[in-house]
Amino acid sequence: MSNIESVAQSYQHFNPRAYLQNNYVPPRADFSNEDSVVQWKLRCLADTCATGEIAGQTLVDIGSGPTIYQILSASEHFAEVVLTDYLEVNRAELRRWLQDEPGAFDWSPYMKHVSKLERTGGTWQEKQQRIRERVKKVLPVDVHQSNPLGEEMGTASVDTLVTTFCLEACSPNLQMFNKALGNITSLLKPGGHLLFIGALEESYYLAGEAKLNVVPVTEEIVRNALSDASYKIKEFKTYVMPPALKVGVDDVNGVFFAWAQKQDSQ
Numbered sequence: 679m680s681n682i683e684s685v686a687q688s689y690q691h692f693n694p695r696a697y698l699q700n701n702y703v704p705p706r707a708d709f710s711n712e713d714s715v716v717q718w719k720l721r722c723l724a725d726t727c728a729t730g731e732i733a734g735q736t737l738v739d740i741g742s743g744p745t746i747y748q749i750l751s752a753s754e755h756f757a758e759v760v761l762t763d764y765l766e767v768n769r770a771e772l773r774r775w776l777q778d779e780p781g782a783f784d785w786s787p788y789m790k791h792v793s794k795l796e797r798t799g800g801t802w803q804e805k806q807q808r809i810r811e812r813v814k815k816v817l818p819v820d821v822h823q824s825n826p827l828g829e830e831m832g833t834a835s836v837d838t839l840v841t842t843f844c845l846e847a848c849s850p851n852l853q854m855f856n857k858a859l860g861n862i863t864s865l866l867k868p869g870g871h872l873l874f875i876g877a878l879e880e881s882y883y884l885a886g887e888a889k890l891n892v893v894p895v896t897e898e899i900v901r902n903a904l905s906d907a908s909y910k911i912k913e914f915k916t917y918v919m920p921p922a923l924k925v926g927v928d929d930v931n932g933v934f935f936a937w938a939q940k941q942d943s944q
């Protein structure tokens with residue numbers, strides 16, 4: 679029987695460097711191949727942010743893990759960016775990059791690529807510097823708590839939420855996935871936006887010694903979860919994982935991207 683405690687237990691073996699190696703270097707992050715999954719994700723995020731509708735004071739990324747690619751476009755439109763993760767090893771990995779310490783993961787191919795996508799001028803080095811300055815906090819988070827960020831950030835305090843590959847990867851079942859979405863939504867101001875990326879029809883992934891169970895979700899399940907959590911879906915896109923990118927580190931079949939807006943009534 680899988681429950682929140684056993685999921686938490688399985689994360690104690692999560693290895694950030696192995697996770698980065700599995701997902702954020704070629705072939706999955708191949709910047710010479712337009713069809714690579716990382717390019718697709720970055721394009722979805724950049725296109726949405728280019729509408730000008732995603733902007734405000736505070737952007738919070740829920741379950742950042744050891745990665746920052748997911749905030750590269752949105753960060754440009756907020757005064758303050760908050761990264762979060764359940765595990766201290768991931769928060770330490772993020773701080774290593776923020777402080778430009780030796781051994782930090784190299785996100786420069788991502789900076790270069792996103793700078794080109796955005797075509798807003800300036801160099802990728804300037805973008806990287808801006809992002810390091812905008813990230814004001816790296817906080818612990820638990821999406822299974824009714825207030826996932828505790829006293830640090832309360833109900834309706836956030837203009838935009840980003841979350842990528844987190845909820846389905848840390849919920850023991852669909853019921854808890856739906857509840858976790860409700861929990862993080864409570865952080866969002868009415869009318870606030872959610873940029874939501876996740877795995878489709880995945881049941882596990884690897885991160886070093888750790889094998890993490892994932893709740894398999896479909897487009898329909900995600901759409902229903904968003905509606906139940908009081909969102910209006912503004913855009914929904916899916917990506918089919920090509921056979922060449924099925925590299926034995928998970929059993930993912932695809933990826934979804936949803937842009938949703940919290941309705942005023944909640």
Ligand code: SAM
Nearest residue numbers: 741742743764765819820821842843844847848
């Ligand atoms: N967002 C990153 C990405 O796009 O690659 C990392 C996603 S990783 C698959 C799932 C993340 O969920 C891990 O960083 C893990 O530490 C985090 N996590 C595990 N349990 C959690 C919980 N209860 N609340 C919030 N995040 C949790």
